[in-house]
Amino acid sequence: MILLLSVTIGLSVIVVFPNFSEAQSELKTFVTHSGKIIRTTGEVIDPLYTVSTVEFDPMEYLREFNYGNISKLADGTTVREYTIIAEDDKVMEVSPGVFYNVWTYNGTVPGPTIRATEGDLLKINFINNGSKDHTIHFHGIHPAGMDGVFEAVGPGGGKFVYEFEAGPVGVHPYHCHVMPLEEHIVHGLYGVFIVDPKEGREPADEMVMVLNGLDTDFDTENNFYAANTIPFYYQHHPIQINTNELIRIYVVNMVEFDPINNFHLHGNLYKYYPTGTDLVPSFYTDMITLSQTERGIMEFVYDYPGKYLFHAHKVEFSEKGWVGIFLVNDNSESDESDMEYGS
């Protein structure tokens, strides 16, 4: 009898056991894709629409250019000196609640946007404070010894000075070139290098977008995609721009694992300068396809105010973070005189 009773009790415990977690507390709400409002007694996990911030600020990165410490040579050549420090032990919140070991140049992914004018003499003081060998390999034209491939810079304070003349005109990536290469790139050792033409470009509201991905579980597939590292950031923090104002975006695709990426703009088309090496646009389109480290310059003007999406039209990427919004403010008297270009 006792046996039977204990069996009965045991069985009922097993039946009830999996349905334990039913706590009651105050209701929270969140909005879905379709605008439906959902109420929950629990926690909302919504990196898409809920405004949230993490350690890295993509809004600050967007329009930040590092022109270096400027000096002049006797012959009038501008010398620009930069310091870049590599680290590989930082754990960063890359999406709300998700922590990932990023390898950084100057503490951020992407690293600082290095900007110079064609013909300037560049001196990049590189310090490796990481625990592995690292280098900086610039895309562009430079002597073999400055290529950052065969000159591994040792960990724990190793130093190297990359010295070369800025060129050619355009937008280029720089990244670590130590083997295993894929690992060094996908952890975040990359950034943008802009070479301005001597005669300058038309004044514009300029921004940098590095299209990148994060493989947070190391299965050689990206778990997140983004413009400037943080998924969905520009969706819940729209980029504010004005009507009748020239917008210029320096786009660099650093996505690994997936062969292509792309950039689609809503309610508008852009002039596209592949690699930015030519001053005449090659395309007038709302869609470009980019392979690894493929990059270029986009220019466009919005006529109508409002909210416009921009995202990968490889929709998988946009649904995993590579999506943003331009919030176009009405600016009837366009005033381009107070806008700057280069320096």
Place this chain on the structure above:
Amino acid sequence: MAVSETSKFKVAATGVIPFAFVIVMMLYIFGPGADLLDFGVALPEVTIEKVDFIDSEIQATVRNTGPIPVQIAIADVNDRIQPAAVEPDGFLDRYETALVRIPFEWNEAEPYRIGITIDDGTRFEKEIESAAFALEFTSDLVIFFAIIGTYVGIIPVMIGLLWLPFIRRISKSKYHFFLALTVGLLLFLGIDAIEEAIEVSNENLAGSFNGILLTATVVVISFIGLYYAGQKLIDRADSSKLTKPVAIALMIAIGIGLHNFGEGLAIGAAVGLGSIAFSTFLIVGFALHNTTEGIAIAGPLSKDKTLSKKSLITKLIGFGLIAGSPAIFGAWIGGFSYSPFSSVIFLAIGAGAIFQVIVVILRLIREEGDKNLSGSSVVAGIAIGMLVMYLTSILV
């Protein structure tokens, strides 16, 4: 007196001392400041145990099955990130569960992969072959399951019991053949239940549950427990109103009842998971199988010549209900509150019960005269029983 007290104390002390050392060792290993064994990296793990599709929403039951606490950070459907809610909250201690609610306009009968990403960026996934509405607890469904349970459990067992007059009239060796046939049938069912339990645990339970060992443990405990209880019942039969054959038949009925509970669970779960066609097959298959279970009960009962006709009929109906009706309860639980863990447990209990019934029947055959269980009728019976089940299992 004093001497015996001291010796009792000594016995107790010698029993307790090793335990004391075990506790000291545990304290040493896990105690504060003891980082002796603190090396290696503990990898987090969560398991999505269950996915329910309800109106415009997908709900996933997530359990932390790893060695360290985790925080649920992101939910996705088909590897596309979705806004979601996690109740009661996203922080999961070891073995804690949470319900992740993902608002999603899903389409019926399409496959879905539900993913959960935790704080360290690791993503875990569960694939659902075909989305279907989760069953809601309505009186219609309760009746529906009761009818299915009746078809699968009660009716086939009752039909099987109708063989009783036939078994009564046949010769001893033919009777042995039928008993052995049941052994073969039940052996197949027992192995089948174990396979099913292992399959469910592999697909739905985390590795930390040790699915195969869990199944083995429950099978053995179920077997031993029922064996013990059954023996008590038979022993008592001498002193009570029950005759020995009736006691054995009752035991077999209880064992088969436990097994049918597991079968009911499987059917309810199949309906709940939306594989309706699959469950139609299941129902036909189970109904065929279960007819044979009636024979198993009828066998020993037929040896009791003392029973009056009326009393025999009441007993047949009673045993039929004991053996068959658990299928109804199983279907209710499987359909309305399916949990892979309880499924594995019940399937294993059922398997243990089946093996217990097998032992009882074999013993009956031995007592009836075939001491080595090597008579041609016994050997042929077991072999044909297995073969019949295998062939019908291909058909269904």
